[in-house]
Amino acid sequence: MKLRQLFLACLTPLVLLGGGCETKGQSLDSVQPGTTGQALTSATNTGRNMMAGIIGAAPLVENDRLHDYVNRVGHWVALQSGRPDLRWTFAVLDTPHINAFAAPGGYIAITLGYYQLLQTEDQLAAVLARQIAHVDQRHPSSALEQLIPAASLKALQQDADKLPRKDIHQPLKQALQLYVHGFYPGFEFTADREAMTLTTRAGYDPFALLDVLITLSSIDPGDDSVRLMLATRPEFSQRIENLAILGDRHFANFEIVEPGDRLRRINLEIARQP
Amino acid sequence: MNAQPGSRPVLLLLLAVLSLGRVVHAQSATLVADAPLQQRPSSASPVLKQLNAGMRVEQLSRTGGWKQVSTGDTTGWVRSYLVRNGSITVSEKPSDSGFLGALAALSRKASGLFSSDRPQGISTRLTATIGIRGRNVAAAQTDTGLTPGHFAGARPDWQGLNKLEGLRSSPRDARQFAGEGGRKQVPVAHLPPTEAER
Numbered sequence: 363m364k365l366r367q368l369f370l371a372c373l374t375p376l377v378l379l380g381g382g383c384e385t386k387g388q389s390l391d392s393v394q395p396g397t398t399g400q401a402l403t404s405a406t407n408t409g410r411n412m413m414a415g416i417i418g419a420a421p422l423v424e425n426d427r428l429h430d431y432v433n434r435v436g437h438w439v440a441l442q443s444g445r446p447d448l449r450w451t452f453a454v455l456d457t458p459h460i461n462a463f464a465a466p467g468g469y470i471a472i473t474l475g476y477y478q479l480l481q482t483e484d485q486l487a488a489v490l491a492r493q494i495a496h497v498d499q500r501h502p503s504s505a506l507e508q509l510i511p512a513a514s515l516k517a518l519q520q521d522a523d524k525l526p527r528k529d530i531h532q533p534l535k536q537a538l539q540l541y542v543h544g545f546y547p548g549f550e551f552t553a554d555r556e557a558m559t560l561t562t563r564a565g566y567d568p569f570a571l572l573d574v575l576i577t578l579s580s581i582d583p584g585d586d587s588v589r590l591m592l593a594t595r596p597e598f599s600q601r602i603e604n605l606a607i608l609g610d611r612h613f614a615n616f617e618i619v620e621p622g623d624r625l626r627r628i629n630l631e632i633a634r635q636p
Numbered sequence: 637m638n639a640q641p642g643s644r645p646v647l648l649l650l651l652a653v654l655s656l657g658r659v660v661h662a663q664s665a666t667l668v669a670d671a672p673l674q675q676r677p678s679s680a681s682p683v684l685k686q687l688n689a690g691m692r693v694e695q696l697s698r699t700g701g702w703k704q705v706s707t708g709d710t711t712g713w714v715r716s717y718l719v720r721n722g723s724i725t726v727s728e729k730p731s732d733s734g735f736l737g738a739l740a741a742l743s744r745k746a747s748g749l750f751s752s753d754r755p756q757g758i759s760t761r762l763t764a765t766i767g768i769r770g771r772n773v774a775a776a777q778t779d780t781g782l783t784p785g786h787f788a789g790a791r792p793d794w795q796g797l798n799k800l801e802g803l804r805s806s807p808r809d810a811r812q813f814a815g816e817g818g819r820k821q822v823p824v825a826h827l828p829p830t831e832a833e834r
Binding site: 410411413414415416417418419420421422426429430433434435436437438440441442446449450451453455457458459461473481483522527530531534535538539541542548551552555556558559562563564565566569572573576586587589590596600602604606607608609610612613614615616617618619620622624 | 668677678698699700701702715716717720721781782783784786787788789790791792793794796797799800801803804805806807809810811813814817818819820821822823824825826827829830832833834
């Protein structure tokens with residue numbers, strides 16, 4: 363059995379039962395909408411620390427205009443979620459590989475390679491909505507609680523600005539394996555479905571994620587740029603079929619707002635920057 | 637009509653802009669699988685004709701999960717996910733693993749955008765079209781990517797994190813930006829879980 367399958371086989375029953383070890387630190391899973399206090403602080407600290415690790419793996423694109431755009435679109439979509447109160451933070455990573463990541467507390471990253479595939483703001487909103495849905499559904503928190511030892515989780519929940527940072531390095535290394543193993547596949551289908559809802563609530567095209575998945579499915583699966591994404595997600599064909607059924611069932615006659623060309627205009631503006 | 641001297645270039649420019657708008661609206665597209673052309677955006681409406689995978693059409697409009705297309709002599713509606721913008725070439729031996737398999741095979745063979753012999757995995761066309769000029773594009777084209785090894789060897793970038801947090805949007809800015817883009821909240825209930833999630 364492959365390592366990932368083994369991991370998922372171990373993780374799945376625990377996650378489905380909403381389980382967690384009693385020896386863990388503050389349960390990240392207990393962060394509910396509007397939660398304040400220690401649980402929220404723990405989730406935010408964990409997400410912050412993980413984001414520092416993610417951008418240690420692939421640097422940020424050094425372009426404030428691009429980040430400003432992605433953060434505005436992402437935050438608008440996040441306001442439609444069950445966690446509008448989080449400090450939503452969206453990063454664009456400087457790598458041609460195609461992927462997106464969610465961390466607790468509202469920390470989200472997409473790669474420049476993924477951004478470059480997108481043709482409209484609707485598609486950008488849909489891709490971000492998927493990661494927002496993971497956070498909204500507490501998928502990263504649930505998976506982390508199963509993936510890393512209690513002591514590591516506790517260390518990650520600390521404010522890195524108030525600790526010797528070397529204390530966080532090892533727990534962070536363990537936590538980043540989340541993005542190598544991936545979530546339980548059921549979580550991915552849930553994220554697709556919830557993304558369709560969030561995208562629509564934000565006034566974007568409910569079918570935008572379907573369009574992105576069809577584009578992704580056209581990439582040679584042997585290509586390096588999608589290898590990690592394919593290893594950590596269910597088959598595109600299954601996801602497309604699932605979303606197409608949902609779309610037909612719920613949005614077949616939905617009146618879609620013209621996509622506009624803001625994404626293209628902003629890309630041109632960025633391209634013209636000195 | 638007696639046009640003022642000098643007004644002609646302006647009129648020509650105006651016409652050019654107007655005709656450009658029309659061209660932009662009717663996008664060239666390709667069928668990714670065999671599909672019925674329906675009279676209305678509903679599978680219950682009459683079938684006007686059968687369209688074949690690889691057929692070039694003009695995409696005229698969109699409603700829900702349907703796209704209005706013209707084949708030249710007939711205009712009707714097709715499921716949106718069966719129509720892909722741009723042109724692709726039909727495989728002579730389409731996959732026999734159903735629509736989705738055929739779609740993937742068609743797209744991979746024909747789009748030319750992605751192939752495993754491209755070392756970076758990103759098409760030059762995409763980079764040329766939407767690339768971000770400067771250091772970042774150069775970096776994106778030469779980086780080795782984002783693999784399990786990158787995660788295993790990652791050292792946290794605290795400085796980058798602080799910069800990123802300074803680039804967050806406020807809820808107010810996000811709302812204003814959405815409004816400027818013509819986006820309004822649409823009340824939609826959560827969709828029910830699907831079988832795949834279980």
